[in-house]
Amino acid sequence: MADISASAVAETGSDVHNEAPYSTRLQDSHLKAVSEENGIAPVDERLALSKLFVFGLQHVLVMAAAPIASVFMMAKALGFSSQLTINLLSATFIMCGLGTLLQSFGPRGIGARMPFIMLPGGAPIVLFILIAQQTDLQTAAGAVLLTGLAYFVILPMFRRCLRFFPSLVVGTMLLLVSINLIKVSGLLITGNPGTPGFANPLNIFLAFATILFTVLFSRLLSGMWRQLSILLGLVAGTFTAFVCGALHVEPIPLWPLVSVPSFLPFGVPKFDLMAALPLIIFSLISMVEATGQTVAIGEAVGKDIDQRRDVPKTIRGDAVMSLFGGLFGTSLIVTSGENIGVVRATGVRSRYVTVMSGLILVIFGLLAPLTKLLSFVPEAVIGGTGVIVFAIVGIMGIDILRRTDLRNHANMYILAIALCAGLLPILIxxxxxxxxxxxxxxxxxxxxxxxxTAAALNFLFFHLGKKNETPTNMH
Incomplete structure (x- = not known):
């Protein structure tokens, strides 16, 4: 790997400050990707079927709220019938499952070949709703398809910019991702300010009970059971909600048993480039986020990442699944940072775990009663689980930032201004x-x-004209 690192530094002109575009400097020695026992990289390890199922289910339960909430938001805003809502919920789970399989297997350079979970992005859902309200559903579906194609058009240009994403930029991004997701989880616990039931003490109790159970399981259990602490904490939190009378379970109709997504549920798409522009702009944001997520998941599984090779694979997977999703009525389906903390917390790095997650998501999408059953898990319990998982993503960001000399004048200002630019819209x-x-x-x-902001300031300080100083490495 030393030869690759040397060539990457030479190619980018990077000094110790930005350490090449995070190409090959990801791992501590204890996270090297080859197992001494069997010569198989941890990310490629095939676990027993029973372990794959429970670890895969753990990933699914942590992220299941996202597709459910996204579909219900669309249904409420656009007045969908119950039948169309169930159909779109089925389509969303299946697309997330197929996307997870694509990212986990990574055939022919499409997909990262790492344990990624794919989800409908929150911002794309809002943009889809706005486009549909301003035009019609056919135009909104066409906008998703145009955006899927735009990924492929923009990607070659974006790839050339990856040299401006050193560890300082990636670490900043992961820290902001963590703070943003913790805020989202916090709102699951409290509800939105001004709404009925905001900051209900019972919901806060359930969230902290879930956190406490997760910590206790992690402390008291060992082996595989410790690795399942997140899942066990979520189950214990749900049981606590049942005991407290906060689990509102309604009879689940067994019919229809199978829900199959409809092809072009809104009719033949209409293609309006101007209407699609907001989603296309978001695709740029999504590519930036995918860069940090690829680096982070590589960090978590002990795989050396070459940004110029691996990030485009992740983005191509996003593009393909967004195209498929558009054909079945969903908005963009993109890689998520939500499961990175699960990988880091459990230490289970096999991509075959998320292969199982993908299969479970597809089954949930096809079996309507199972999908409805997931919706009964209290949001406060999911929020309590999310707070832990997403905080771990922030810890990963801090760990990456430690590899940059923050006593250096330029690095200090880059990080400070980037945090200002990122935190202000999150906090206000x-x-x-x-x-x-x-x-x-x-x-x-x-x-x-x-x-x-971090990438632009990194370019200003270290790539534009003569570098103003030579920073020293921080060991």
């Missing part, structure tokens, strides 16, 4: 509400703003 919703819609969409995405 509506900060850019008076700006034009397309501009507001970019500025309001704290993760994207922090990453773009």
């Amino acid at each position: 919703p509506g900060l850019y509400s008076k700006f034009p819609p397309n501009v507001r969409m970019l500025l309001s995405n704290g993760v994207a703003m922090g990453a773009i």
Whole structure:
């Protein structure tokens, strides 16, 4: 790997400050990708079927709230019938499952070949709804398809910019991702300010009970059971909600038993480039986020990452699944940072675990009663689990930032300004509400703003003209 690192540094002109574009410097010695016992990389290890199932289910339960919430949001905003809602819920779970399989297997350079989970992005759902409200559903579906194609058009240009994403930029991005996701989980616990039931003490109790159970299981159990602490904590939190009378279970109709997604459920798509522009702009933001997520998951599984080789694979997987999703009525289906903390917390690095997750998601999508059963898990319990998992993503970001000399004048300013640009829209919703819609969409995405700001300042300080100083490595 030393030869690759040397060539990457030579190619990018990077000094110790930005350590090549995070090409090959990811891992500590204890996370090297080859097992001394069998010569198989941990990410390629095939576990027993029973272990694959429980570990895969753990990933699914942590992320299941996202597809359910996204479909219900669309249904409420656009007035879908119950039959169309169930159909789209089925399509969303199946697309997430197929996307997870694609990212886990990574055939022919499409997919990362790492344990990724794919989800419908929150921002794309909002944009899909806005496009549908301003035009119609056919145009919104066409916008998703145009955006899927735009990924492939933009990717070659984006790939050339990856040299400006050193560890300082990636670490900043992961820290902002963590803070943003913790905020989202917090809102699952409390509800939105001003709504009935906001900050209900019972919900807060359930969230902290879930966290406590997870910690106790992690401390008291050993072996595989310790690795399942997140799943066990979620189950214990759900049982606590049942005991407290906060688990509102309704009879689940067994018919229809099977729900098969409809091809082009809104009719033949209409293609309007101007209407699709917000989603296309978001695809740029998504590519930036995919860069950090690829580096982070590589960090978690002990795989050396070459950004110029591996990041495009992740993005191509996003593009393909967004195209498929558009044909079945979903918005963009993209890689998620939500399961990275699960991988790091459990230490289970095999991509075959998320292969199982993908299969479970497909089954959930096809079997309507199972999908409805998932919706009964209290949001406060999911939020409590999410807080732990997403905080671990932040710890990974901090660990990556430690590899940069933050006593260096330029690095200090890059990180400080990037955090300002990223944290302000996260902490102050509506900060850019008076700006034009397309501009507001970019500025309001704290993760994207922090990453773009860090990359731009990195270029200003270390790539534009003569470098003003030679930083020293921090050991």
